[in-house]
Amino acid sequence: MSHFYAVALLAFTAGWCLCAADVGDFTSCLQFFYRSWPPKGLAGTPICQRYFNQYRFATLYSRPRRSPWFSAYVYGAPEGKRPKASWKFEPQLTYPGADGNMIPFPPGPLDQNVVESQAVDPDYINSTFSRGHLNPSLHHHTREDRYSTFTLTNVVPQKAGSNDGPWENLEQYVNKTLEDYCLGKAYIVTGIIPYKEDDHWLKNHRVAVPEYLWSAYCCPNYNNSLPERLKGAFPTYAAIGRNDRNSTEEIVPVSQTAKKQFRGYDVRKMPLATLEMYLKNRFNTVVSVFYEQCSSD
Numbered sequence: 001m002s003h004f005y006a007v008a009l010l011a012f013t014a015g016w017c018l019c020a021a022d023v024g025d026f027t028s029c030l031q032f033f034y035r036s037w038p039p040k041g042l043a044g045t046p047i048c049q050r051y052f053n054q055y056r057f058a059t060l061y062s063r064p065r066r067s068p069w070f071s072a073y074v075y076g077a078p079e080g081k082r083p084k085a086s087w088k089f090e091p092q093l094t095y096p097g098a099d100g101n102m103i104p105f106p107p108g109p110l111d112q113n114v115v116e117s118q119a120v121d122p123d124y125i126n127s128t129f130s131r132g133h134l135n136p137s138l139h140h141h142t143r144e145d146r147y148s149t150f151t152l153t154n155v156v157p158q159k160a161g162s163n164d165g166p167w168e169n170l171e172q173y174v175n176k177t178l179e180d181y182c183l184g185k186a187y188i189v190t191g192i193i194p195y196k197e198d199d200h201w202l203k204n205h206r207v208a209v210p211e212y213l214w215s216a217y218c219c220p221n222y223n224n225s226l227p228e229r230l231k232g233a234f235p236t237y238a239a240i241g242r243n244d245r246n247s248t249e250e251i252v253p254v255s256q257t258a259k260k261q262f263r264g265y266d267v268r269k270m271p272l273a274t275l276e277m278y279l280k281n282r283f284n285t286v287v288s289v290f291y292e293q294c295s296s297d
Contacts, residue, residue, distance in 0.1 A: 022048035022055075022100040023092040029058045032072045034187040034218045034290045041279070041287035042191075044069045047090060050100045051148035057135050059153055060191075063093070065199070065208035066119045067156045070191030071134040075217070076141030077179045083137060085150040093117040093153070102151045119152045119207045127203050132158025132213070132243075134190040136171050156192055157202055157209045159243055165262035167213060167241045170269075174217060177233060184221035189289050190214065193240070193282050200244075212251065213241045214279070216272055218294035236294040238275035241267040251278055 022028055029048035030036035032055075038046075044060040049071075057073035087105055091098035094117040110120055124131055135154050137146040158167070178186045192210035200209040216238035226234065242252045245264025252268040272293060279287035 022050050023090065023096070026058055029055045031055070032058045032074055032187070033189075034220075034294060035292075037291035038072070039070065039189055039287065039289045041283065041285045042069050045093070047093075047153055048100070049090075049102060049148060049151065049154065051088075051102055052144055053101060054144070056145050056148035057154075059134075061090075061093070061118075061153055062208070063117070065194075066123075067207055067210075068134055068153060068192070070189050071154050072187070072189045073135045073139065075139050075174075075178050075182070075186040075188055076145065078138050078146070078175065079141055080143070083143065083146050083150075085137075085147040087121055087131070088151040089114060089118055089120065090151065090153045102148065102153070119155075121152075123202055123204060123207050124157070127157070128159070129157035129202060129209065130160050130163045131155040132163050132167070134192070134213075135188075138171050138175055139188065156213070157207055158213070159245070159265060161245065161262050162213070162241055162243050162265040165259075166265050166267040170215065170239050170241065170267045174215070177230065178217065178219060181223045181226060181230065181234065182219035182221070183223055184219065186217055186219040187290070187294075188215065188217045190216075193279070196282060209243070211242075211244050211247055213243055214275055215239055215241075216275055216289050218290045220294055232271065236272045236290065237269065238272045238289075239267050239269045240275060240278060241265065 026038050026046045042060060044062045047059040047061050048055050049057045049059055057071055059071045060069040062069055088102040090102055094113045105121055132155055133149055135149050137149045140146045191214055193212040195211045218236045220235045222234040240252055242265050252266050254264055255266050276287055
């Protein structure tokens with residue numbers, strides 16, 4: 001019996017169920033998009049990310065890049081410390097009839113079919129990149145929701161100078177802003193921008209490296225008594241972060257006052273319309289992140 005089937009059988013006998021496929025269609029997880037409206041303009045493989053038999057978030061995955069274009073989720077104020085969870089994979093990317101729940105990588109040799117279908121732990125080991133969450137555990141309340149973010153279908157190769165510096169600061173800023181001032185649900189979409197020419201890859205040429213990361217939130221119902229510094233931060237706001245310190249500065253300028261280890265990994269906050277302009281320029285198509293630019297309910 002292969003390691004894949006052994007783990008799948010264990011998951012089944014533990015009480016998980018064999019359910020309808022969650023890869024290839026967002027129908028089962030439209031609740032993670034504002035007005036049940038996934039972003040338009042990007043093509044890929046939709047994944048309704050399921051953990052312990054509940055949908056946790058949604059991802060648009062690129063099979064050729066073995067990494068996501070974006071992940072979408074509903075914000076929840078975090079509770080407790082960041083969990084230390086085992087990394088997981090999406091069995092349905094390998095076997096369409098597999099159980100829909102993400103499962104941990106098994107010990108020992110990997111099923112070669114899994115290796116061919118998606119990123120695996122050895123891709124990142126001894127590389128110069130960290131596993132960068134698009135949907136971070138910081139933005140979720142329950143233990144299970146936070147654990148569910150530790151799947152390689154939700155991460156991209158991210159430089160530590162970004163992941164541990166300016167991008168982490170952005171995630172903390174969004175967390176504090178939404179926790180303090182968003183009165184209803186907040187919808188977040190976080191994605192990547194590829195290099196304009198010649199894709200960059202991890203060491204074994206299997207997983208594509210993004211040039212930038214981007215994120216946008218939509219909170220149509222918010223506290224109108226905003227401090228001056230947040231007057232432009234609702235109902236929606238966005239940002240782009242550098243993942244290559246050698247990139248040009250047309251999209252995100254470089255601060256020369258940043259600490260050395262973080263220099264070149266700056267984040268630029270901007271209105272949603274500005275983000276969509278940059279996405280259109282890079283993808284050569286109109287990209288719409290939220291329904292009607294996150295209009296009020």
